[in-house]
Amino acid sequence: DAGITQSPRHKVTETGTPVTLRCHQTENHRYMYWYRQDPGHGLRLIHYSYGVKDTDKGEVSDGYSVSRSKTEDFLLTLESATSSQTSVYFCAISEEGVEQFFGPGTRLTVL
Amino acid sequence: EDQVTQSPEALRLQEGESSSLNCSYTVSGLRGLFWYRQDPGKGPEFLFTLYSAGEEKEKERLKATLTKKESFLHITAPKPEDSATYLCAVPHSGGSNYKLTFGKGTLLTVNP
Numbered sequence: 001d002a003g004i005t006q007s008p009r010h011k012v013t014e015t016g017t018p019v020t021l022r023c024h025q026t027e028n029h030r031y032m033y034w035y036r037q038d039p040g041h042g043l044r045l046i047h048y049s050y051g052v053k054d055t056d057k058g059e060v061s062d063g064y065s066v067s068r069s070k071t072e073d074f075l076l077t078l079e080s081a082t083s084s085q086t087s088v089y090f091c092a093i094s095e096e097g098v099e100q101f102f103g104p105g106t107r108l109t110v111l
Numbered sequence: 112e113d114q115v116t117q118s119p120e121a122l123r124l125q126e127g128e129s130s131s132l133n134c135s136y137t138v139s140g141l142r143g144l145f146w147y148r149q150d151p152g153k154g155p156e157f158l159f160t161l162y163s164a165g166e167e168k169e170k171e172r173l174k175a176t177l178t179k180k181e182s183f184l185h186i187t188a189p190k191p192e193d194s195a196t197y198l199c200a201v202p203h204s205g206g207s208n209y210k211l212t213f214g215k216g217t218l219l220t221v222n223p
Contacts, residue, residue, distance in 0.1 A: 100211065
């Protein structure tokens with residue numbers, strides 16, 4: 001998976017609790033992305049980062065925040081999880097913003 | 112609005128039966144088209160990038176082609192291990208960050 005790890009790989013949580021997902025890369029790539037994948041919707045971009053402390057919103061960013069304090073780590077936070085955020089979350093990295101390489105994913109269930 | 116449509120949604124083939132998957136797109140100023148393979152429970156795996164109409168890329172039994180309106184992923188003499196969901200994606204119109212719009216994918220099943 002191109003030197004990308006995601007943690008946790010699986011998480012079950014309750015509505016209203018905060019959740020943080022971590023993406024870690026060893027490739028020193030500039031760009032990092034968070035996607036969610038849902039049946040019938042495909043992959044949708046949540047947030048992305050184009051450098052340390054440089055982030056921007058994707059198409060489904062409501063209810064999510066991100067932080068990138070180091071090149072290798074990109075965190076996705078759900079401040080107050082809702083059932084509609086039950087999904088599989090993928091992190092991706094890209095050296096120059098062209099080909100993106102994906103991590104193994106985190107399956108999140110919000111009860 | 113950028114759109115990527117993949118067809119068919121699902122395709123079932125017998126081993127050795129060649130076929131093609133389609134990815135049509137509406138985006139102004141295409142800056143590349145990407146194909147990925149995704150196995151169940153895993154992240155998408157990068158396959159190809161195509162940049163201009165007429166370009167072709169090959170990898171084992173897969174060949175990707177690009178026209179001004181669509182891309183095809185041709186699968187020649189498929190094997191059961193080619194079973195997966197195949198995704199295509201294009202960068203958003205405008206901008207320089209290569210945010211991608213993905214199609215919903217084609218689920219390919221190859222029976223022995």
